[in-house]
Amino acid sequence: MTKLKRRIGVWALILVGGLSLESWALHTLRPSAGRWRSEAVVKDEPVAHALYDQMTATMRDAGSLSYECTYSSPGRKAQRYLVWLKKPNYFRVEAINARGARTGTLVGDGSHLWIYWPGECPQIDPDDKDVPPEARLNLYMMKATPVGRHSIGHEVMNLGPHMPIIDPSTFHGYTDSLQPYIDGAAGRGTDRIAGQECDVIEVSIMNAQRTWFFWISREDHLPRRMKQILRWIGTSVGVEEWSNVALGSDIPKDKFVWSPPEGWRQWIPPDPETKLLKPGQVAPDFALRSMDKGRIKLSDYRNEIVWLYIWRSG
Amino acid sequence: MRAYELIKETFLRRRSIAVIHLIWLVLYGLFWWLFLPDPEEYGRFLLLWGGFLLPLALSAGILGDDIASGRICLLVTKPFWAGELYVYRLIGLSLQGAMQFLLAALLVFVLHTVTRRSSVSGLGLWLFASWLLFNTVAALSTSVSVVIRRVHNSLLLLVTFLTGATVAQILISNLSNHPLGTVVAGFFRYPFPPFELLRHLAKGDYARESLSLGGWRIPTSIACVGHSLILTVVYAGAGILLLTRRQFSGPRD
Numbered sequence: 001m002t003k004l005k006r007r008i009g010v011w012a013l014i015l016v017g018g019l020s021l022e023s024w025a026l027h028t029l030r031p032s033a034g035r036w037r038s039e040a041v042v043k044d045e046p047v048a049h050a051l052y053d054q055m056t057a058t059m060r061d062a063g064s065l066s067y068e069c070t071y072s073s074p075g076r077k078a079q080r081y082l083v084w085l086k087k088p089n090y091f092r093v094e095a096i097n098a099r100g101a102r103t104g105t106l107v108g109d110g111s112h113l114w115i116y117w118p119g120e121c122p123q124i125d126p127d128d129k130d131v132p133p134e135a136r137l138n139l140y141m142m143k144a145t146p147v148g149r150h151s152i153g154h155e156v157m158n159l160g161p162h163m164p165i166i167d168p169s170t171f172h173g174y175t176d177s178l179q180p181y182i183d184g185a186a187g188r189g190t191d192r193i194a195g196q197e198c199d200v201i202e203v204s205i206m207n208a209q210r211t212w213f214f215w216i217s218r219e220d221h222l223p224r225r226m227k228q229i230l231r232w233i234g235t236s237v238g239v240e241e242w243s244n245v246a247l248g249s250d251i252p253k254d255k256f257v258w259s260p261p262e263g264w265r266q267w268i269p270p271d272p273e274t275k276l277l278k279p280g281q282v283a284p285d286f287a288l289r290s291m292d293k294g295r296i297k298l299s300d301y302r303n304e305i306v307w308l309y310i311w312r313s314g
Numbered sequence: 315m316r317a318y319e320l321i322k323e324t325f326l327r328r329r330s331i332a333v334i335h336l337i338w339l340v341l342y343g344l345f346w347w348l349f350l351p352d353p354e355e356y357g358r359f360l361l362l363w364g365g366f367l368l369p370l371a372l373s374a375g376i377l378g379d380d381i382a383s384g385r386i387c388l389l390v391t392k393p394f395w396a397g398e399l400y401v402y403r404l405i406g407l408s409l410q411g412a413m414q415f416l417l418a419a420l421l422v423f424v425l426h427t428v429t430r431r432s433s434v435s436g437l438g439l440w441l442f443a444s445w446l447l448f449n450t451v452a453a454l455s456t457s458v459s460v461v462i463r464r465v466h467n468s469l470l471l472l473v474t475f476l477t478g479a480t481v482a483q484i485l486i487s488n489l490s491n492h493p494l495g496t497v498v499a500g501f502f503r504y505p506f507p508p509f510e511l512l513r514h515l516a517k518g519d520y521a522r523e524s525l526s527l528g529g530w531r532i533p534t535s536i537a538c539v540g541h542s543l544i545l546t547v548v549y550a551g552a553g554i555l556l557l558t559r560r561q562f563s564g565p566r567d
Binding site: 025 | 350351352353354431433500504511533534537538540541544547
């Protein structure tokens with residue numbers, strides 16, 4: 001009887017232990033619905049905010065800056081960018097995909113920026129039958145770059161699918177449009193990234209519609225890792241990691257020089273106005289996901305006046 | 315000695331087992347050579363072919379053959395506990411999986427060194443996740459082979475998974491805005507072999523891209539590994555229970 005009791009006890013212990021472990025595992029692995037926005041709003045802490053300001057000032061005050069950044073997010077392939085920045089208005093960004101292949105280059109020569117791709121121009125719709133395959137090659141884009149008023153981060157979207165969390169144009173004095181909407185910055189301890197001691201801060205923007213985490217190196221006050229959480233209809237997370245950071249190094253000027261080879265053609269993005277509906281034209285039916293009513297279709301409002309207000313969060 | 319013999323049997327019970335291992339290795343190499351995949355693409359290929367299809371191929375008839383031939387009566391004769399047969403067979407399968415993945419790693423490393431193309435970073439995590447999935451699917455398949463004759467256990471599971479995956483996909487996409495959608499997604503995510511969870515583990519999502527900060531690297535990864543192992547134990551437990559409860563009387567079983 002004692003032996004039986006002991007055996008039952010052991011099995012009961014194993015069962016309870018297994019159930020507890022599995023309950024904890026299921027609780028930990030449950031899909032995160034995201035924190036409530038109100039909980040995610042950060043109360044400003046002067047020390048943490050000073051770290052954030054110092055990071056920005058370090059970028060702005062440097063004569064030159066180069067780094068390698070890798071951006072990744074769940075469900076999408078990682079993208080690597082090699083970035084060189086030099087005052088007053090020079091920059092170069094090379095985009096490399098997960099296989100190590102170069103996907104595009106962005107060069108700023110002081111007055112203009114040039115974007116070119118090794119193969120087909122990715123901005124041309126692959127399904128556009130009006131553009132033959134040979135017309136998609138040997139193309140470049142060119143734009144004027146007034147100092148402190150252009151965004152390298154936005155142009156990088158022409159090279160790859162990800163936009164850097166910190167706009168490299170911060171170096172040239174550009175101010176991100178989100179800056180006036182910062183709720184606050186708070187300290188989140190310290191961490192060690194690639195052998196460097198870092199202060200971790202959390203910054204929330206626009207009532208936590210967006211949250212940034214920065215791991216700021218104590219050595220050079222520049223980030224080594226950043227995490228961005230966007231809360232809109234769903235929640236998207238992106239991580240950017242910096243490596244090979246060099247502040248104030250001598251970058252040869254020929255890094256910022258490029259001119260189109262013979263035979264290359266300038267590609268000008270098509271005017272979006274040409275694709276707009278004309279007055280009197282029948283609108284195509286479409287469906288959108290509503291924040292609270294499931295799916296709504298344009299045809300649900302037939303014979304009513306519909307006002308489409310399109311806005312961008314952040 | 316008995317354990318060693320039973321484990322060795324899982325390698326030698328059919329001539330096709332060596333052929334399966336060879337074919338799978340060739341497939342790994344060909345996929346790398348022809349497509350030069352990035353680590354995530356190759357990892358997904360490993361997860362599917364090595365983590366799911368390989369255990370089905372190796373466990374075909376693992377107990378069903380002995381049941382059909384009547385040899386099971388000798389194997390489960392007292393004083394040996396019938397569950398031991400199950401456990402050692404499963405260990406044998408797990409060892410086969412580990413050996414296969416180690417060889418795959420070696421093959422990829424050699425190909426990468428020779429061709430100097432693509433990348434092998436993060437492949438270790440994919441191999442580990444594939445091995446965890448291998449164990450779970452092997453346990454499920456071995457348990458099914460207790461009740462299904464001959465090699466039909468693998469075929470049944472393959473058809474069931476394909477059907478289930480299709481149904482799950484349709485249900486979850488149609489119920490994406492309905493509260494029931496979460497319940498349905500949970501139903502397919504947790505009791506069945508954890509494809510999605512292990513894919514996130516292998517990609518490193520738990521390590522970097524959770525929503526919270528501080529102590530978020532290790533617990534979620536441990537939870538995923540723990541859940542996978544517990545599922546393996548649950549499937550194996552069900553199989554052992556079925557095996558020990560069955561009465562085997564001869565070749566007609």
